[in-house]
Amino acid sequence: MSENTHTQKREAADSESKEDYVSSKKAKIESCAMGSDINGVKEPSFLIEADAAEDKGSRHTMEDAWVVLLDATLDYPGNLRCAHFAIYDGHGGRLAAEYAQKHLHRNVLSAGLPRELYDAKVTRRSILNGFLKTDESLLHESAEGGWQDGATAVCVWVLGQRVVVANIGDAKAVLARSTDGSRNFPDRVQALKAIVLTREHKPIFPLERARIQKSGGFVSPDGRLLGRLEVSRAFGDRQFKKVGVVATPDLYSFEVTNTEHFIILGCDGLWGVFGPSDAVDFVQKLLNEGLPVAIVSRRLVREAVRERRCKDNCTAIIIVFKHN
Template sequence: MHVQSVSLQGLRESNEDEHDIVLNMDTENKDNNKINIYGVFDGHGGSHVSTFLKSNLTKYFVKKNKHDLFNNNKITIKYIRKVFDHVQNKLKKEKFAEHEGSTALLAIHNMELKKNNLWVANTGDSRCVICNKYNIAVQLSKDHKPNNFEERSRIHGLNGKISFDGSDWRIKDLSLSRAFGDLDATPFVTHKPQIFKYKISSRDKFLILACDGLWDVLSNQEAVNFVLECCNFGKQNNTKISDINIADKLANFALKSGSTDNITVVIQFFENLN
């Protein structure tokens, strides 16, 4: 297993993205969960909320406070929702959260008891994609956009309004419908996550987490194909994946493909493709 990451400022004046990688799978501390956590936080209006999430969100999953936390579906889902609520409540005390916000995409990889489960919790329009054994891209999260049927129904049910500015559907000035912070846009913009569970096969190849700076210009399959091409190039040249920052290459490919946003990418390789 190998993990790579990169965060590019791109064409923006500053980089408001953050990401977090917690490699805790082989811990000998019995008080900690044997899990890996990957997080992507795409800030908007400033970087305060994304920085806050990097410092505060993943730590609630590392420490083992329930023996069956990741072995019981109902308990896992309930706990993830509780953590997201708790962190948003902490943000309500911060002045910067009034007009700033951030997506939150978490992938929690649990290999305890050989279950090899992947939990994905998503708030916003960052995205998680896996490359399966057939080299097919499978999306493991849903993008939260105001014009999506489910999101539009939720917003209208709260008597909220969405508008089209010629390029994007928006709630106020926001082109996403779920985020941490953004207190001036709640409850129409909510921090509530959607949670997905995926059973990782021994032949699944890698996982990509990235902000919309990547996905706005590349399809899921295009991103997967690019990573596969990099892996094949390395194999042909007797170069190990660990010696090639494919996450950096993928982000730069998105930049060359026309992305004008910050671009943050995390890739977990499940097997040595060399």
């Protein structure tokens, strides 16, 4: 992607501590008008503030990659608002994660992601085709380059008033939603429910195991594919594609109303030490203190790595819906 993708790795220190090695970036806040009408297309009645943070944990290398694009139109402009966020969790190396980071969203756009009016069927087809094209081209390039690593993915597109989530592997998206309408009562503490928007793809799960066995593979007693791979869907993993590993995502969509507050995207390292409700409560408390998303994302990752002893790479993106 271009320099506007804001996906470069950073090693900036947290301003609150010179010893904070969690990398993050300046908060990104959408600048489009709320509730306006442009060429007959009504703009959503909310803005988006989003940011990402990462830490390699106790690993020697960082194999995650991520994307934060508040304006994700690239070379495909249109009246329909398009934002894109993604985390790619690499395994066996970083090349597959970086490849998906660079190519997936553009492939989804070129496959026909709606740019004028939201269409659920067209959106679904373009995301599925974009995932397939990305994996096919990645496999071709990895064969030529002699590398075999893979990457899981959790991706979000905000199209107008709709959110579409796609995932492969064990990265997750969690939505924080009001349960009692407390957004309308600013003096009350909001009660937020954590809703997991994604389904993990593990070899031991029945549907995944059936596909693997049909392809001639097996799942070992510890739940790994051929005793080696912990996920059953991923980009790349060239040596496992013939035994049932696919890059077909699960998709979920919903319309943003005033009850949707924020989404947390995280690799499996984050969710290994945070439960969904625990993470929502942690983020909600900091947002209620008035902290910007840039600081909240860094504190979430710092809590995971330093306090809860996450030993894996840890990456998180927080997407906040700022309503009128």
